[in-house]
Amino acid sequence: MIFGKEIQFQTKGFSDIVNISDQVRDIRNESGITNGIISISVIGSTASVTTIEYEPSLVEDMQELLEKLASVNMVSRHSKTWGDDNGFSHLRASLMGPSITVPINKSKMVLGTWQQIIVIDHDNRPRNRKIFVQIVGD
Amino acid sequence: MIFGKEIQFQTKGFSDIVNISDQVRDIRNESGITNGIISISVIGSTASVTTIEYEPSLVEDMQELLEKLASVNMVSRHSKTWGDDNGFSHLRASLMGPSITVPINKSKMVLGTWQQIIVIDHDNRPRNRKIFVQIVGD
Amino acid sequence: MIFGKEIQFQTKGFSDIVNISDQVRDIRNESGITNGIISISVIGSTASVTTIEYEPSLVEDMQELLEKLASVNMVSRHSKTWGDDNGFSHLRASLMGPSITVPINKSKMVLGTWQQIIVIDHDNRPRNRKIFVQIVGD
Numbered sequence: 560m561i562f563g564k565e566i567q568f569q570t571k572g573f574s575d576i577v578n579i580s581d582q583v584r585d586i587r588n589e590s591g592i593t594n595g596i597i598s599i600s601v602i603g604s605t606a607s608v609t610t611i612e613y614e615p616s617l618v619e620d621m622q623e624l625l626e627k628l629a630s631v632n633m634v635s636r637h638s639k640t641w642g643d644d645n646g647f648s649h650l651r652a653s654l655m656g657p658s659i660t661v662p663i664n665k666s667k668m669v670l671g672t673w674q675q676i677i678v679i680d681h682d683n684r685p686r687n688r689k690i691f692v693q694i695v696g697d
Numbered sequence: 698m699i700f701g702k703e704i705q706f707q708t709k710g711f712s713d714i715v716n717i718s719d720q721v722r723d724i725r726n727e728s729g730i731t732n733g734i735i736s737i738s739v740i741g742s743t744a745s746v747t748t749i750e751y752e753p754s755l756v757e758d759m760q761e762l763l764e765k766l767a768s769v770n771m772v773s774r775h776s777k778t779w780g781d782d783n784g785f786s787h788l789r790a791s792l793m794g795p796s797i798t799v800p801i802n803k804s805k806m807v808l809g810t811w812q813q814i815i816v817i818d819h820d821n822r823p824r825n826r827k828i829f830v831q832i833v834g835d
Numbered sequence: 836m837i838f839g840k841e842i843q844f845q846t847k848g849f850s851d852i853v854n855i856s857d858q859v860r861d862i863r864n865e866s867g868i869t870n871g872i873i874s875i876s877v878i879g880s881t882a883s884v885t886t887i888e889y890e891p892s893l894v895e896d897m898q899e900l901l902e903k904l905a906s907v908n909m910v911s912r913h914s915k916t917w918g919d920d921n922g923f924s925h926l927r928a929s930l931m932g933p934s935i936t937v938p939i940n941k942s943k944m945v946l947g948t949w950q951q952i953i954v955i956d957h958d959n960r961p962r963n964r965k966i967f968v969q970i971v972g973d
Contacts, residue, residue, distance in 0.1 A: 561870040561871055561972055561973055563870060563938060563940050594699040594701060594831075595699055595831070595833060596734070596736045596831050596833050596872070598872045598936040598938055600935075600936060600937060600938055600945065602945060602946065602947045602950070603947035603949070603950055604886060604887055604888040604947055604949050604950040604951075609791045609792075609794050609795065610742060610790075610791065610794075610795045611742055611787065611790075611791045612742040612775075612787055614775070614778075614779075616773075616774035616775045616777070616778040616779075617773075617774070617775040617784065617787055617788075619774050620773045620774050620775050620784050620787070620788060621787075621788060621791060624766075624767060624788050624792065628766070628900075628904070629900060635892075635893075635896045636892035636893070636895050636896050637888075637890070637892045637893040637896050639892070640890075640892040641890075641892075646893065646896050649887065649888055649893055649896070649897075650893075650896060650897060650900050652886075652887075653885045653886065653887045653897060653953075654792075654885075654900070654930075654931065655792065655794070656794055656885050656886075656931070656932055656935060657885065657886045657935060657950070658935045658936045658937070659738075659794060659795060659796045660736040660738060660796045660798055660936055661738060661796070662701060662736055662738055662829045662831035663831075664701050664829065664831070669738065669740060669829040669831075670740065671740045671741035671742055673741070673742050674740070674741055674742040674795070675742075677791075691938045691940065691945040693870075693871070693872055693938035693939075693940070693945075695833050695871060695872050695971050695972065696699055696833065697699055732837040732839060732969075733837055733969070733971060734872070734874045734969050734971050747929045747930075747932050747933065748880060748928075748929065748932075748933045749880055749925065749928075749929045750880040750913075750925055752913070752916075752917075754911075754912035754913045754915070754916040754917075755911075755912070755913040755922065755925055755926075757912050758911045758912050758913050758922050758925070758926060759925075759926060759929060762904075762905060762926050762930065766904070792930075793930065793932070794932055797876075797932060797933060797934045798874040798876060798934045798936055799876060799934070800839060800874055800876055800967045800969035801969075802839050802967065802969070807876065807878060807967045807969075808878065809878045809879035809880055811879070811880050812878070812879055812880040812933070813880075815929075833971050834837055834971065835837055
């Protein structure tokens with residue numbers, strides 16, 4: 560059995576971190592799939608999917624780490640060539656990766672208590688961001 | 698066909714690197730699935746899954762790189778707020794990601810000779826760590 | 836339904852970035868699978884899979900970031916022990932991860948317009964690199 564759905568939301572960009580755990584859980588519920596794999600993938604090349612303990616101070620720590628790794632103010636060939644100033648966004652996105660998988664066991668997503676599914680939108684402007692959630696199982 | 702199993706083991710924390718290739722292979726054998734995808738996911742927000750050539754000197758190099766990226770001694774808002782001193786653990790975990798997928802082809806995991814499946818436990822104390830291995834295939 | 840295929844190509848190493856989107860799309864077409872998940876995994880411990888806007892200036896920016904994170908000239912225990920000088924290759928590969936998943940919806944891979952599937956070969960020499968593409972769906 561395959562069940563897929565797109566989710567959409569607004570972000571502020573600049574590695575804005577959005578907790579999508581509830582939306583993914585809703586899609587699981589709607590699917591009725593009791594055992595399988597959920598693939599969560601971002602559409603676009605300036606955002607990432609991962610998990611985190613979603614609480615405000617850690618969200619800021621994560622953004623600070625990303626600023627250290629690839630600064631908003633970095634000089635990039637991409638920004639120079641295309642004039643869109645988001646070279647850092649692309650680099651952060653490719654480094655962290657566009658997708659994760661989460662198991663479903665006995666109708667529940669297998670995650671820790673303090674582990675939320677997040678999208679990090681690295682782009683340098685507010686975006687309407689789209690994520691595709693695909694479930695394979697039975 | 699879906700086959701899933703949790704594996705558990707003790708870690709020392711501080712980006713302790715554990716080779717779980719044999720356990721994952723055993724679960725594949727037990728499943729009898731000949732072609733498909735294995736999803737290997739960590740339960741919790743302070744550990745990661747990836748692959749590496751698992752040999753002692755590279756294990757130390759990896760730990761040194763993680764120390765460079767997000768030091769045990771870093772000042773983090775998370776540690777200050779919650780007093781648990783493991784901000785660096787969360788950052789390392791979210792950066793590296795909680796899951797990978799490995800294909801199964803003709804009853805074998807498709808991996809290189811020097812490529813082992815590892816869990817890196819970034820937490821700042823010994824842990825009883827749980828991993829969920831979910832196989833989808835036929 | 837399961838459909839899998841290996842793809843092979845030559846790389847230059849040193850984080851050479853190869854766009855494999857067309858090959859993955861061809862495998863999807865050949866499979867006839869209309870809805871499901873594609874798992875794209877590298878065979879070996881010195882390469883990674885991710886997505887990027889594949890254009891020459893960003894490719895160079897990405898290589899520069901990787902050089903900053905784990906330099907070709909770094910001193911590594913792995914290189915010292917084994918004499919193969921590719922400690923940095925292993926570290927880049929494990930940090931970025933060996934696999935991603937891409938959904939298939941209505942016979943199409945769900946990706947952004949500027950989002951290509953890439954392999955980064957971090958090894959320190961030209962390689963004949965192998966990738967396994969496994970599709971699960973119906």
